[in-house]
Amino acid sequence: MTDALAAVAAALDGAPRVAVYCHVRPDADTLGSGLALARVLRARGAEVSVSHPGPDLPSGIDGLAGADGFSAPIDAEVAVAVDCASAERLAGLEDSFRAHPVRVVIDHHATNGGFGTVDLIDAAANSTTELVLAVIDALGAELDAETADCLYAGLVTDTGSFRWASPAGHRMAARLLDAGAHGRELTRELLDSHPRAWFPMVAAVLGSATAVPEAFGGRGAVYAVCRAVDRGPLGWDAAESLIDLLRTADDCEVAALFKESDGGEWSASLRARTDVDVSALARGFGGGGHRLAAGYSAIGTAEDVVAAFLART
Known part of the structure; x- marks a missing residue:
């Protein structure tokens, strides 16, 4: 150093x-x-x-x-x-x-x-x-x-x-x-500042939250999807903070948020609560980051992107 x-x-x-x-x-x-x-x-x-x-x-x-x-x-x-x-x-x-x-x-x-x-x-x-x-x-x-x-x-x-x-x-x-x-x-x-249009987006995204208790050896995962239509008039960064809401699920070690860009590509944000190395998972998709916070990009339908993630858990 x-x-x-x-x-x-x-x-x-x-x-x-x-x-x-x-x-x-x-x-x-x-x-x-x-x-x-x-x-x-x-x-x-x-x-x-x-x-x-x-x-x-x-x-x-x-x-x-x-x-x-x-x-x-x-x-x-x-x-x-x-x-x-x-x-x-x-x-x-x-x-x-x-x-x-x-x-x-x-x-x-x-x-x-x-x-x-x-x-x-x-x-x-x-x-x-x-x-x-x-x-x-x-x-x-x-x-x-x-x-x-x-x-x-x-x-x-x-x-x-x-x-x-x-x-x-x-x-x-x-x-x-x-x-x-x-x-x-x-x-x-x-x-701590959001336009009022942010709130219906949050409701839609968190409403899609799905738990997978058997993931990561039974430690659990929760994921949600933010499609471009969910953002409405909001910019690409509007959903960035939602991963930290997902990570608060106390019965799931890993949280994943899949965000669709206007061009149809996906950005995946991963967070772990304690000790799962999500950067290793992200590297498998060509991404990277930190042990407890990482991400990667993907192309395909929402169903394809989620399925590929779950296959690695």
Whole structure:
């Protein structure tokens, strides 16, 4: 970790141009990481672009400094991928990232085997923003309130509002709040604000919840399906938080939520309550993540996607 951190700092220190890449279907951790790193590097005189392969940004992000400045990647000496568990998570920007001579990967997913010329990967980190803060410190850069906001956004969302944060996560939160992060406001915007159209979607999705008691050796699984029609006028990110409602089922070790995009593809979110390694299951479908929280993509009908999942349980 110390050597990797030093290598990342060395790659970024003095780089005149840096292209920062966030992952497809971006969340607050990848976006907060990218925006925070860009702010620090720009303050040090670098030209920096921050890019994501789409689709549109999730709700609650527009209050972060720089959220209106995403662009195509610039030609740069250094490229940085933040919170990308694999190169495939860069989607249409993967070739652009790989074209750079120096490629830095900063990530906290346990399934990330490294795809940069310099990799900073720590599965024990609460969020990728935690690692970005370590890079900021290694560069000797200042931490202002706007940068603290970006870092806090990734931390509060990836820890489920600190429900599964480590002591280091709580210490980081205290530091960010001391630096001026608007913790209460960010939490409300990112986790506790929904349009009224969200409620009928929740009713439809949770109404489809089905328990499979015999799954995972009798420890049980519960799954639900969110079809595109269930979202109605809502965006692709509207159902993201529903997996954490499913995971509260006290008689099922694993929860799975299958979300249909407008194009007919599916995104599966997996969560375990105690000790089942859902990242291993996700890797079997070409995905990845953490031991207790993982995901993957799939194509087919809802019935096909669910059946394929149940066949692995």
